[in-house]
Amino acid sequence: MVLTGAEIVIRCLQEEKVEYVFGYPGGSVLFIYDELFKQDKVRHVLVRHEQGAVHAADGYARSTEKVGVALVTSGPGVTNAVTGIATAYMDSIPMVIISGQVPTAYIGQDAFQEVDTVGITRPCVKHNFLVKDIRELASTIKKAFYLAKSGRPGPVLVDIPKDVSAMKCEFAYPKAVSMRSYNPVIKGHQGQIKKAVQLLLEAKRPMIYTGGGVILSDAAEKLTKLVRQLGFPVTNTLMGLGGYPATDRHFVGMLGMHGTYEANMAMQHCDVLLAVGARFDDRVIGNPANFAEVPRKIIHIDIDPSSISKRVKVDVPIVGDLPEVLDDISKLLAAGGDRPEEKAVKAWWKQIDEWRGKDCLKYDRKSKIIKPQYVIEKLYEVTKGEAFVTSDVGQHQMWAAQYYKFDKPRRWMNSGGLGTMGFGLPAAMGVQLAHPGAPVACVTGEGSIQMCIQELSTCKQYRLPVKIILLNNGFLGMVRQWQQLFHGNRYAESYVDALPDFVRLSESYGHVGMRVEKPGDVEGALKEAFKRKDDLVFLDFAIDPTENVYPMVQGGKGLTEMILSEEL
Amino acid sequence: MRHVISLLIENEAGALSRVTGLFSARAYNIESLTVAPTEDISMSRITIVSVGSDDIIEQITKQLNKLIEVIKVVDISEAAHIERELMLVKVRATGKDREEMKRMSEIFRGRIIDVTETTYVIELTGNTAKLDSFIEALDRSLILETVRTGVCGIGRGDRILKV
Numbered sequence: 198m199v200l201t202g203a204e205i206v207i208r209c210l211q212e213e214k215v216e217y218v219f220g221y222p223g224g225s226v227l228f229i230y231d232e233l234f235k236q237d238k239v240r241h242v243l244v245r246h247e248q249g250a251v252h253a254a255d256g257y258a259r260s261t262e263k264v265g266v267a268l269v270t271s272g273p274g275v276t277n278a279v280t281g282i283a284t285a286y287m288d289s290i291p292m293v294i295i296s297g298q299v300p301t302a303y304i305g306q307d308a309f310q311e312v313d314t315v316g317i318t319r320p321c322v323k324h325n326f327l328v329k330d331i332r333e334l335a336s337t338i339k340k341a342f343y344l345a346k347s348g349r350p351g352p353v354l355v356d357i358p359k360d361v362s363a364m365k366c367e368f369a370y371p372k373a374v375s376m377r378s379y380n381p382v383i384k385g386h387q388g389q390i391k392k393a394v395q396l397l398l399e400a401k402r403p404m405i406y407t408g409g410g411v412i413l414s415d416a417a418e419k420l421t422k423l424v425r426q427l428g429f430p431v432t433n434t435l436m437g438l439g440g441y442p443a444t445d446r447h448f449v450g451m452l453g454m455h456g457t458y459e460a461n462m463a464m465q466h467c468d469v470l471l472a473v474g475a476r477f478d479d480r481v482i483g484n485p486a487n488f489a490e491v492p493r494k495i496i497h498i499d500i501d502p503s504s505i506s507k508r509v510k511v512d513v514p515i516v517g518d519l520p521e522v523l524d525d526i527s528k529l530l531a532a533g534g535d536r537p538e539e540k541a542v543k544a545w546w547k548q549i550d551e552w553r554g555k556d557c558l559k560y561d562r563k564s565k566i567i568k569p570q571y572v573i574e575k576l577y578e579v580t581k582g583e584a585f586v587t588s589d590v591g592q593h594q595m596w597a598a599q600y601y602k603f604d605k606p607r608r609w610m611n612s613g614g615l616g617t618m619g620f621g622l623p624a625a626m627g628v629q630l631a632h633p634g635a636p637v638a639c640v641t642g643e644g645s646i647q648m649c650i651q652e653l654s655t656c657k658q659y660r661l662p663v664k665i666i667l668l669n670n671g672f673l674g675m676v677r678q679w680q681q682l683f684h685g686n687r688y689a690e691s692y693v694d695a696l697p698d699f700v701r702l703s704e705s706y707g708h709v710g711m712r713v714e715k716p717g718d719v720e721g722a723l724k725e726a727f728k729r730k731d732d733l734v735f736l737d738f739a740i741d742p743t744e745n746v747y748p749m750v751q752g753g754k755g756l757t758e759m760i761l762s763e764e765l
Numbered sequence: 766m767r768h769v770i771s772l773l774i775e776n777e778a779g780a781l782s783r784v785t786g787l788f789s790a791r792a793y794n795i796e797s798l799t800v801a802p803t804e805d806i807s808m809s810r811i812t813i814v815s816v817g818s819d820d821i822i823e824q825i826t827k828q829l830n831k832l833i834e835v836i837k838v839v840d841i842s843e844a845a846h847i848e849r850e851l852m853l854v855k856v857r858a859t860g861k862d863r864e865e866m867k868r869m870s871e872i873f874r875g876r877i878i879d880v881t882e883t884t885y886v887i888e889l890t891g892n893t894a895k896l897d898s899f900i901e902a903l904d905r906s907l908i909l910e911t912v913r914t915g916v917c918g919i920g921r922g923d924r925i926l927k928v
């Protein structure tokens with residue numbers, strides 16, 4: 198049948214079973230919006246800023262196994278979306294962004310709202326397309342979804358000039374995609390897998406280190422099975438939290454710059470390291486030279502060959518899809534019947550438990566001022582560990598990661614790679630739409646929340662009962678912490694004067710706001726907030742402005758050079 | 766170490782900028798880059814000369830492979846291979862220099878492809894070192910203009926880069 202370009206776009210989204218499109222209309226996408234209007238299969242969520250649209254699609258994707266979709270207009274619509282796209286790219290989030298472009302005849306003429314979208318987004322997308330020929334529109338959108346989701350996932354942008362969305366063409370949605378230049382490896386190399394198993398069996402001080410790849414590839418179940426089979430300690434990166442149940446005794450906590458003492462010590466001192474869907478980045482292993490000082494054998498499983506041996510030399514690289522490879526390892530272990538070095542591993546656990554005994558996340562529980570750690574612990578208790586938690590970037594993000602015990606994957610959504618302030622609230626909208634009725638908490642700071650606060654209006658329009666947990670210390674806390682520790686207590690521009698009254702602010706958007714100033718009121722306020730199932734509740738916690746995140750590994754230092762809390 | 770990386774890429778608009786963008790974004794070196802369609806015009810072949818440690822070259826090839834439009838990547842300098850570059854040199858050719866230029870061109874097996882009363886254009890093919898030494902051998906004041914294509918390369922014998 199013959200359809201217009203705009204009709205084709207909508208039909209493609211329907212074929213891909215897209216539930217929600219997050220977007221903002223404008224001149225170049227008017228035909229597409231017109232077609233959205235005429236149907237009700239694909240629902241559109243009108244945000245208040247394009248950055249919010251992309252973060253919302255991102256949150257939707259992170260909390261489900263689906264591709265997030267955003268729709269923006271040309272020019273400023275696209276440039277506003279770039280932060281969101283780069284955020285998704287750094288964390289490998291499957292997403293399709295459809296952007297309007299000025300008519301093909303105007304491209305390159307500095308037309309109104311023209312920007313070189315493909316050029317601007319090139320370094321922060323997995324791939325992008327400019328569709329100049331309507332006959333390629335359907336197949337391009339099909340490719341975009343396929344690329345976004347397969348291999349190492351990522352955002353894919355499709356730029357559609359206005360005249361293309363108005364032209365007509367015969368429509369047929371391709372059933373499958375085949376690209377000679379793109380064939381991600383799924384099955385791991387069997388010889389390498391054998392070598393890995395051998396190393397794991399010989400390990401005296403083994404360690405399993407897993408990242409966001411486990412979440413993205415839905416490998417948590419297979420990972421849990423393998424860890425239990427081996428009986429080895431396991432740590433998750435910030436992106437990997439929930440990949441292994443945090444309440445299990447094999448879990449030694451998050452590692453890295455603000456990782457636990459036991460996780461960082463075990464990471465540094467292990468003799469065999471199994472890295473699963475993680476990329477040894479600077480916030481995780483600290484200085485690579487320092488990390489390499491201790492001899493250890495490293496097995497690295499990842500779907501992206503370029504992640505392997507990028508920052509750290511690896512002994513046994515395995516390229517493949519994590520569930521497949523983990524399953525192969527499990528099966529090979531079971532079939533061989535050999536057991537890991539029991540005595541040595543027992544002694545290793547003894548050492549780890551000794552490190553664990555340091556209780557590095559200890560904080561002052563008798564404080565008269567609200568401690569942020571306490572708020573997160575209570576949040577965990579009140580939500581029984583079942584909430585979907587999004588966060589912004591800074592101290593509150595680290596406290597949420599340290600004190601909320603994620604037992605399940607896709608429950609923790611944060612901007613780990615790019616570190617985007619303003620991510621939390623719009624991401625929570627996407628999560629809430631994907632999981633109606635489920636408890637969704639956005640843990641944030643007074644700096645971050647103001648970077649996308651306009652989305653409170655979107656939350657009202659779509660009745661999204663997100664609970665905002667604002668840890669308000671009146672400072673850009675993480676900046677202040679660095680300034681205190683490394684810049685001689687000079688708090689350059691990290692104090693935020695003239696904060697709004699967040700209670701009245703949320704009320705003016707039509708929500709419920711509560712200010713909490715005493716530790717004794719924390720639990721009650723949280724309970725009250727989560728009881729209000731249909732309301733967005735904005736909880737403004739006045740927390741201790743002097744509190745720091747510990748442990749801490751200073752940038753460029755080795756993993757074991759941790760600064761610990763004064764409480765220890 | 767100097768490496769010659771050859772790749773096949775879909776012959777599509779913007780494909781080249783993905784390659785060059787990758788090099789600048791990740792701070793890799795490009796000494797030269799040549800590109801043209803192959804016998805199958807749906808594909809282009811790019812030859813990049815880059816300098817870097819083994820680790821960096823490994824990352825370069827992996828990152829190039831990761832680009833969606835890149836079909837195949839080979840470091841042809843890992844084994845026996847041939848490199849060629851084409852250079853056109855416009856020189857002043859007057860008086861006694863006229864005969865001297867012709868002689869130099871013959872020694873280097875160049876060809877004079879344009880002649881005026883005062884200038885020659887000499888075409889020279891060879892590896893980078895040969896072209897460099899030709900330039901060295903000329904009196905600098907007589908060189909009016911040079912243009913080089915950059916290196917293209919191919920593996921010897923059975924080493925074939927094809928889809």
